[in-house]
Amino acid sequence: MKIVDLTLPVVTGMAGIPKIPFYEQNPVAVEAVTVVNETQREFLAREGVPVRSGAEAINSMNTVLSLNTHVGTHIDAPRHFFEQGAAIDQVPLDRTVMRQAVVIDVSHMQPGQGVTADDLESTGVTVKKGEVAVIRTAWTDRAWGKPEFWASTIHLEPSVGEWVAAQGVAAVAMDCFPEMPFWLKQLTPQQRGANHRRWLGADIPMIQLLTNLGQVSPRFHIVALPLKLAGMDGSPARVVGIVD
Structure with missing residues (x-):
């Protein structure tokens, strides 16, 4: 058994999403x-x-x-986007702990590009019901801690939200921004937050900003543990992959 740390380090000054006041007002x-x-x-x-x-x-x-609950490697709960959604301490741990995870590798994507459902489909990877879909772009490995991480981010298009949800996953994980970057593009109300609403509205936890996904096998067991923050919208997490 090999344990691969998929978590970004927590350090003073780590950058949150640009142009959001509370990140600037509450620095790490x-x-x-x-x-x-x-x-x-x-x-x-x-x-x-x-x-x-x-x-x-x-x-x-x-x-x-x-530490803001949405900086670095973290897990979003439905309460992040839905006023009466489940809090992070109410998300069943069996959704993110010792679940079979499958890597969907789209690491050929270039800076600034958006991953689509067709990109995921073209990999030929099958995600079974109850597994954790892990989307690998290698963007955190390439750019975390650099200005281009946010300025040229790879992101997930709304079609990815629909495609992943249709697989009946237990959770979804990624190493890039989960939707269209609103600080770089003029978005419609439907586009902004589309994947958050799609997944969290279906009670699918979002495990965000992983790293080192190139070190796990195509299928592995994931352990993603949030802090037990009572009533809160999300949490920093220590996430590891267990490879047999």
């Missing part, structure tokens, strides 16, 4: 607020680990973080 911050001693403070500085100015040495290291 992960920093040590206390340290064991001065030796550890120096060690953390050498490693580039953020330490709050004036952090006390109290014989233990403690960290505080501020």
Whole structure:
């Protein structure tokens, strides 16, 4: 058995979607607020680990973080788009934990392109009912942490939402933006959020912004665990692939 980490690292300043005020108003911050001693403070500085100015040495290291639920690798619950939808702590864990997952590889897509249902169909991959459809574009591997990640993002067209939902999946996962980038294009109300509405409206959890999908086999077991945030719309997640 091999365990492949499919999760992007959580770091101070990691970028959210452009032109959305709450990402700018609530930046990601992960920093040590206390340290064991001065030796550890120096060690953390050498490693580039953020330490709050004036952090006390109290014989233990403690960290505080501020993190939006939709930055980096995360899972969306229906409540993200639907006022009375299920919260992330209400999504059944068997939808995202130890589920058979199948990779649909469209990593030939170029920056700025949109993946369509025809692109998925042309791979010849069959997604069985109850599996997790994993769409691989390799975009996070190519561009995460760079300005072009958002400026030239690969995305999923609305037809992908319909195609995936028609397979009867337990969940859907991807390593690119899940729909047309509204910060780059003028969209109609029907286009904006189309895949979120399609999937979350059908109670299909969305596992977003995976990485390292080239290291798993075409079929593998996925483990995607959100934090148990009571009543909330989504959560950061640690996602791994288990390959026999």
